[in-house]
Amino acid sequence: MSSTASPSNTKFDLFDHDLADPYPYYDHLRSTAPVFWEPALRLWVLTRYEDVRAVLYDETADPIDIASSIAVLGRKTKRDFGALIKLVEAILFFQRGERHKRDRRSLGRVLTRIPLSELEPIIDAIAGSLAAELAARERFDFAREYAEMVPALVISHILGLPATDARPLVELSADLTRAFDVVPISLFTKLNRQAAAGIDRLVDRITQAVAEKRNDGLTLIHEEVVQSEKADLEEAAALAFFAFIVAMETTSALIASCVHRLLRDPDLYRSARENPALAEPIVAEVTRLECPVQRVVRIARRAASIGGQEIKEGDRILLLLGAANRDPAAFARSQELDASRGEVENVAFGGGKHFCLGTSLARLEARVALGHILRMPHALCLAGPQNWYAAKTIRRITSLPVQRAGAGESQPNDGK
Amino acid sequence: MLIAELASILQVDASEIDPAKPFDEYGLDSTDAVVVVGLVEERMGIELEPELLLRNRSIDEVIAALLREGKVKSSRSQAKP
Numbered sequence: 001m002s003s004t005a006s007p008s009n010t011k012f013d014l015f016d017h018d019l020a021d022p023y024p025y026y027d028h029l030r031s032t033a034p035v036f037w038e039p040a041l042r043l044w045v046l047t048r049y050e051d052v053r054a055v056l057y058d059e060t061a062d063p064i065d066i067a068s069s070i071a072v073l074g075r076k077t078k079r080d081f082g083a084l085i086k087l088v089e090a091i092l093f094f095q096r097g098e099r100h101k102r103d104r105r106s107l108g109r110v111l112t113r114i115p116l117s118e119l120e121p122i123i124d125a126i127a128g129s130l131a132a133e134l135a136a137r138e139r140f141d142f143a144r145e146y147a148e149m150v151p152a153l154v155i156s157h158i159l160g161l162p163a164t165d166a167r168p169l170v171e172l173s174a175d176l177t178r179a180f181d182v183v184p185i186s187l188f189t190k191l192n193r194q195a196a197a198g199i200d201r202l203v204d205r206i207t208q209a210v211a212e213k214r215n216d217g218l219t220l221i222h223e224e225v226v227q228s229e230k231a232d233l234e235e236a237a238a239l240a241f242f243a244f245i246v247a248m249e250t251t252s253a254l255i256a257s258c259v260h261r262l263l264r265d266p267d268l269y270r271s272a273r274e275n276p277a278l279a280e281p282i283v284a285e286v287t288r289l290e291c292p293v294q295r296v297v298r299i300a301r302r303a304a305s306i307g308g309q310e311i312k313e314g315d316r317i318l319l320l321l322g323a324a325n326r327d328p329a330a331f332a333r334s335q336e337l338d339a340s341r342g343e344v345e346n347v348a349f350g351g352g353k354h355f356c357l358g359t360s361l362a363r364l365e366a367r368v369a370l371g372h373i374l375r376m377p378h379a380l381c382l383a384g385p386q387n388w389y390a391a392k393t394i395r396r397i398t399s400l401p402v403q404r405a406g407a408g409e410s411q412p413n414d415g416k
Numbered sequence: 417m418l419i420a421e422l423a424s425i426l427q428v429d430a431s432e433i434d435p436a437k438p439f440d441e442y443g444l445d446s447t448d449a450v451v452v453v454g455l456v457e458e459r460m461g462i463e464l465e466p467e468l469l470l471r472n473r474s475i476d477e478v479i480a481a482l483l484r485e486g487k488v489k490s491s492r493s494q495a496k497p
């Protein structure tokens with residue numbers, strides 16, 4: 001691997017960027033070493049839009065096999081990560097071949113079982129009642145109490161889970177996507193326990209749904225995975241738990257980022273409160289700019305030349321989606337939120353055979369959820385520092401304290 | 417200590433580990449980093465982030481980083497097997 005991929009006087013540390021604002025780091029990387037060999041992680045890092053897009057749409061490139069890495073880790077440290085492996089094996093974006101086809105088809109059916117036009121009033125009712133409750137409060141945590149709860153309740157409804165499962169499943173999902181990162185073995189042990197508890201709960205829920213001959217997301221998954229393909233019930237439960245996690249985590253990231261941005265941009269917030277129809281273009285721009293899924297890794301299955309660097313068959317390639325979506329070569333005034341830009345093509349939802357199945361649902365949920373916040377009788381303002389999720393793949397705010405604008409001593413704080 | 421753990425993970429003799437040589441030249445990957453740090457924690461009671469072994473390229477760099485952060489006291493014996 002050539003070290004000429006990066007200027008010798010620059011050390012790029014992929015672990016060292018600011019979680020709240022990784023973008024200056026990405027810009028630096030894109031402008032100085034757009035195709036960069038990272039020696040410690042042993043992979044190529046791509047930041048330009050066209051390069052990232054080309055790899056996403058390369059049908060030969062495979063996702064990395066995280067489940068096998070966790071299995072190796074378990075063997076080497078003599079620990080049982082069985083439940084965590086089962087859950088990671090159900091993650092659509094790491095799957096290949098037949099398993100990917102089966103699980104993608106199953107979740108595709110689950111997500112289209114209720115047409116979006118019928119789902120919209122349901123989402124509206126969920127978001128509306130949460131927003132009304134929170135509007136009565138002086139102060140609340142927007143991320144925990146709204147951004148996480150709207151998608152958690154919506155996906156619970158789609159799957160056929162009781163609404164009372166939403167919060168416990170959010171808690172069981174905490175930190176699970178950190179299993180894709182280089183984290184201490186004690187965290188893997190904790191995540192394995194959470195995966196086991198989540199799968200157990202969903203095994204119970206599926207068993208119950210099947211016994212009651214219900215027609216919902218859970219029985220659909222059971223039909224596709226267990227009845228047609230003879231896989232075990234835990235595999236079906238893992239798929240349902242994955243659906244919950246991915247739907248909650250990415251959409252909550254989007255909703256919280258929308259509000260985080262509005263509360264730091266008083267002019268935009270004011271015009272959006274005056275014209276809540278702006279929710280839709282704001283969601284589109286925040287999706288591009290804040291990109292809930294930041295990292296995708298692919299394995300090259302054929303040699304290729306990218307930006308003058310020779311990528312070999314078998315090389316791993318890290319795609320920084322958030323960097324690609326702010327590439328000035330692809331987007332005019334790429335760093336700006338421009339509500340008149342409309343829905344421009346970008347890589348926030350991936351592309352190719354792993355293109356996000358929940359794209360339309362996520363956009364709808366974010367638009368409806370944001371609309372209710374814009375129509376609150378009083379404006380909100382930031383009420384303390386934010387917390388960012390420590391994971392590398394998903395970028396999201398896990399705590400966003402807000403209060404009524406004008407209430408108490410409001411201290412605008414950008415959380416940096 | 418770190419050298420001994422690293423040697424056992426990479427299945428080489430501890431004397432073959434050069435504290436100045438970059439980890440990637442030994443073929444250390446991110447799974448190994450998690451395992452080595454887990455063993456160090458288990459046996460020495462020092463809690464470390466496995467990323468330390470990826471952000472710092474050699475044993476010398478790791479020890480320098482630990483000294484900077486005050487995680488270990490300066491004593492060369494810790495770097496010897």
